[in-house]
Amino acid sequence: MNQPIRYINGTDISLPQWKECLRLGGRGTLYAEPAFMKAMAGGWAAFVLGNYEAVLPVFPRKKWGIQYLYQPAFIQQSAIHASGILSPQVVTALLTKVQATFKFGEIYLSPAEGICATASKKNFLLSLQPSYSVLEASYKPDLLKNRKIASRQAFRYQNGAVDRVLGHFQQTYQNRLNYTAQDYQALGRYCQQVKEKDRVIVREVWLGEMLEAACLCIADQERIYLLLNYTAADARKRAANHYLLDQLIREYAGSGKLLDLEGSDHPGIAHFYQNFGAVNEPYYFLGWNRLPWPLRLLKPGY
Structure with a gap:
């Protein structure tokens, strides 16, 4: 896969392209609706594949000078939305980019082939x-x-x-x-x-x-x-x-x-x-901890 994956702040997202990707994806979109994400999280961002062929909304926070990802209240799960077929290779590439960008994260994801989950949840x-x-x-x-x-x-x-x-x-x-x-x-x-x-x-x-x-x-x-x-x-x-x-x-x-x-x-x-x-329809918890020592000890190891 040779398309670039960009990390884009929510304020810089192309809303027409975002909405079109969600529309073509054909799944529930409340949790990825910009107005809902802004209301519940304040700030949000996304990993965007190519020209919005696939998008993954995320919710960054900063503590002790380190940015990490969390799941806001009332946004039960995020999803990788794709305008076409969502292949396991795209899922893996996006999640690899996410974990390379943030040293710590605790997020919940909708079902998609290629997710290596920490745990599953019932929905x-x-x-x-x-x-x-x-x-x-x-x-x-x-x-x-x-x-x-x-x-x-x-x-x-x-x-x-x-x-x-x-x-x-x-x-x-x-x-x-x-x-x-x-x-x-x-x-x-x-x-x-x-x-x-x-x-x-x-x-x-x-x-x-x-x-x-x-x-x-x-x-x-x-x-x-x-x-x-x-x-x-x-x-x-x-x-x-x-x-x-x-x-x-x-x-x-x-x-x-x-x-x-x-x-x-x-x-x-x-x-x-x-x-x-x-x-x-299960959804998945994904947690990772690559914080530097000794901060790593203050959070779950995963």
């Missing part, structure tokens, strides 16, 4: 191409039992408010997730930016005056990404989240999109998503 997808009746026919017995529990409740499924869902999610999960208050604020600002484009999907389940469950999704041309999913503690026994996801699937069945459930490796969450017929 569950559900095709919304079929009708609801077809999707419903794939529901597992455990889900059907919980749906029967939910049917005994006077649940209301309705449009929701971004700020309310963000607030409940942050308050409930702040001690379990490594997200900062600034991360939630950044996501809220981005949602306001794209709200008028009908890309933000916020749905809530109410029982009387109580918010039982809620979700915040962002859509692109290919996928609906479930970024936040909140359930009130005592609403679990009423299967409120089963009801929420079932209603979301009913609403968007036949849309042709993929519902990207964003995980999870947690056995209980994985089981919950699989009950709806979702299938695992």
Whole structure:
């Protein structure tokens, strides 16, 4: 392969060529959308093959005078997007260039032949191409039992408010997730930016005056990404989240999109998503540490 690979700051990227490469790649593009990357990470950059035949967005930071790569909040995984066939040779060349440019990195990558991963992670997808009746026919017995529990409740499924869902999610999960208050604020600002484009999907389940469950999704041309999913503690026994996801699937069945459930490796969450017929599309963690001694000792060895 004799095409050059350039490292380009996000502010210097040719946006028309970037968007065309993503369009021809034919995969979900939220995580590589310049406005979303800027909102969630501030600064971003990319490794670009030739004349934008392939691109890999990355997120640099600097500490102790050394630049390294990290994965920002709400950008679950990055991907190598290619305008044509993505060969293992291109994948290897890009990742070799990445690791030669940065001495330390912890990044997550979408599936691509040629990735030598440190570890794999689970991500569950559900095709919304079929009708609801077809999707419903794939529901597992455990889900059907919980749906029967939910049917005994006077649940209301309705449009929701971004700020309310963000607030409940942050308050409930702040001690379990490594997200900062600034991360939630950044996501809220981005949602306001794209709200008028009908890309933000916020749905809530109410029982009387109580918010039982809620979700915040962002859509692109290919996928609906479930970024936040909140359930009130005592609403679990009423299967409120089963009801929420079932209603979301009913609403968007036949849309042709993929519902990207964003995980999870947690056995209980994985089981919950699989009950709806979702299938695992693994993504990969890639870590490396070539820092000089003694800084190398302060980070994982990989």
